[in-house]
Amino acid sequence: MIKLDLLVAVVSFALWVYCLIDVISTPEARMRNLPKVVWVLLVLIFPLVGSIAWLVAGRAETNARRSAHEREAPGFPEYDRPGRAAPADPAKDEEFLRQVRERAEEQRRRHEQARRERERLAEEERERLRRRRDQDGQEA
Numbered sequence: 353m354i355k356l357d358l359l360v361a362v363v364s365f366a367l368w369v370y371c372l373i374d375v376i377s378t379p380e381a382r383m384r385n386l387p388k389v390v391w392v393l394l395v396l397i398f399p400l401v402g403s404i405a406w407l408v409a410g411r412a413e414t415n416a417r418r419s420a421h422e423r424e425a426p427g428f429p430e431y432d433r434p435g436r437a438a439p440a441d442p443a444k445d446e447e448f449l450r451q452v453r454e455r456a457e458e459q460r461r462r463h464e465q466a467r468r469e470r471e472r473l474a475e476e477e478r479e480r481l482r483r484r485r486d487q488d489g490q491e492a
Contacts, residue, residue: 364400371395371403374411382412 372395380388391410395402 367403368395368399371406375406378412383410384412385409 372392375388375391375395378388383391386394391402391406395406398405
């Protein structure tokens with residue numbers, strides 16, 4: 353039983369040292385979710401939980417695979433994020449945008465038609481209620 357406890361302690365210590373060195377050596381710009389100082393304190397104060405949190409939520413993503421449509425070197429920093437697609441074929445892009453505009457226009461037309469139908473039904477209901485109120489008033 354002592355051997356198992358010793359093994360767990362050695363693995364925890366090795367994980368803690370690895371994560372502490374990784375946090376310290378990672379540039380702050382590549383860290384996720386929290387600032388560098390907070391990650392260092394988290395790993396120092398809570399060795400096991402902080403180390404696991406660093407590996408899951410703080411560590412910079414490495415070896416990110418790029419798809420055929422992802423940008424290699426973005427011209428603007430705001431576009432520098434994984435998964436951002438870059439145009440590959442201008443003709444296909446124009447065709448896609450045309451289809452998107454057509455779909456949007458069709459959706460706008462359907463929405464407008466449905467709105468008019470709702471207004472017509474509401475007006476009929478108001479008229480029906482007026483007639484019923486008038487009939488109830490004449491009978492009384």
